Amino acid sequence: MTSLLNALNSGKTSLLTNQKSIEIVGNNIANVNTEGYSRQRAELMQIPAVNFGDFFIGQGVTVSNVSRDYSVFINRQLQDKSIEYGEEMGKSNSLAELERIFNVSEDNLASQINDFFDAWQELTANPSGQVERDVVMQRGQLLGEAFSNITNELDTVAQNMNTEIISEVETLNEKIAEIAKLNERINLVEISGQTANSARDQRDLIIKDLSETLGVQTYTDNRGMLNVQLPGGMPLVQGNMAATIKTVTIGTDVNLRLQVAGSTLDIPLESLGGKFKGMFEVRDVFIAGLRNDLNTLAVDLTSAVNAEHINGYGSDGEKGRPFFDDITVPLPDQVASRRVRVALSDASEVAAARYIEAAPGDNEFALRIAQLEVTHRVSGTKDTFDNFFSKMVATVGIEAARNDLALKGTKDATIQLQNLRDGYSGVSLEEEMIDLIQYQRGFESSAKFLATVDEMMTALLQLKG
């Protein structure tokens, strides 16, 4: 009888275990589309056997642990690739904008420069023409507007990036704090010997996000807590302590500071990774370079035209007037490329003539200025004005093309790694369905077994009657 009771008991454990397993399968199916979910499985273990005289008999089965399918290696790789993907991602939006500003259509700064010198060339054929003189001045003004438009658009791109950085930082701080909280929860759960599966899944997911935006590095300490730092080693999360990122606006640019344990540190570009690194690089290196080039071009063009113009005579017989405002030494807080302005107030001041009589047919200085387009080389280079500009456009084009390629590559790589991860940790409905059948049959057989034991016991009890 004791052994029958034992059999009843082991049948019960089997019922419970199969039921538990089916619950876990149900949970897996429920989470089939949950991002970052790792498939869980019941780890079954037989209950230690008991010695019955000469031999041991098993006492049934139990769920010893609910573990998750998880590969540290794949997850690490995914994290690394996410950093690269984030960096290219951070560049791509602004580069698309820059491509629009430095376009290759028939209406860009190069064509404005062409038009300006073309107007001078036109003036050489009719130096006394009022219309031709007006056109020269208008072209000069349009050229100035083209310069300041590009400058403003570059500023707008930088401003948009600043706005994006500020809004992004808020969610970042939430995520950093969440990791510290999850660290604590995992520690509490696992101290009792269980695995905090869902908390770990959640933490991995946030780390993937943080890798993409900040390029963080992580390591796990002996309590199962994940420590997170910036690429340069600045700590974001230590155990259950989270640091905060603050944005500070210096001039027009937004920079990042880290507030950790009462002190505030500047976060330099080298300490950033992922999307933020990409954005800061475009803003502080790439756009800054374009601005510099644009200023060089503006200063060089205006001073080259002025150097000739100042020696020519206007139709009023006066000389010594520059055509553009002098921007070779810009005032502080002023951007040269925004200050390309025609200095003349009247078309009679356009200096086409070489001789003081300023005879109406005298076109020698108009010729000289018109020829600057082909003969002048921007200082320090071997480029004419429009070649210098096309080099800038090419720089943008090369960077955008590289970014395009790298973005595609890293995106493919992350997708593959995600597939690899899902191939290992993801929920496959087919697998779950088969498991479901398996556990269902297990449950049914246990029930059958119990019924059989019950019949045996009834038979025993009827012996007496």
Next chain:
Amino acid sequence: MKATQGTTYRMLGSRLNDVSNDLERLRMIGATGKKLNKPSDDPASIRPVLNTRKQLSNVDRYLETMGKSLDTMQATDGHLEHVENIMQRAKEIMTNAINGSLNDADRTVLADELANLRKELLDSANGTVDGKYLFAGYAEDTKPFVEDGAFNIKLFDPANAATWPVSYAGDENATSLEISAGELIQVNLTGNNLFFGTVDWPSASALGGDHPEAGRYNLFNEITLAEQALRTNNTTTMQNSLDNLEGAAEQNRRLRSQLGNRASRVETAMDYQEGVRIDLKQVLSRYEDADAIEAFNAIVQQETAFQAALNVTSKVSQLSILDFI
């Protein structure tokens, strides 16, 4: 490793995305007919494209400038032809006077005709095109040649311009225009060069004073002197004048042929630039225009791929283990 719902749909999604992005790019190429739509499409061809566009606009400008120059040159040539006829007639008159047995009245008639020829010459010298004087140098709004009302033959001194019958109010500067990169061409003749026989004005001739350069002539003075020789019936000076008039006519012919040479230079340059323009357009097209057949082939190809991807996606959703258990 297993295929899960997540991996399958992620793969399908990214594939559909790739294909439709590609398709959009190809359609853009098909719609614009250009393969260079943004700098990243081909960074290496940006510089040649912008450079070629500049050259094209320069060529257009050169062609327009040359067209205008040719107009000026043709108008100038018309006047020069007239000058040549005048000088020819003056020579005939002088030959007639020297060879024929003429009485005073006849000579006076001829002298009067010479005076008229001088006036005609003056009209040609003050010829205009577009309201601008052709032979005034840079001072194209100033009437270059003015007859001296108080001219007195007795005070005439070839070395002193103030005593001449016609004075020059223009300047010595000929207009140059750029007809191709770096090549300047002189498109007109200055009055002093053509009518006063001196490139510089005031004359810097080695003979001193306002003399024409050696071997060159002042057309107005020569006709006036011839007229005077007729009126005084001095055979020696008449003979002299005839020689000088011949020289003056030769001076005009020489300058006219120089101008003609330059005009033909401009015409060749125009033909050349027209050719250059076609070449440049070809170059530009090679860099930025898409090959239409290739582009549309690629679109069709990509559309097929897109259709296939869509087909597979819909098939996947029809297949489920739930239908079999």
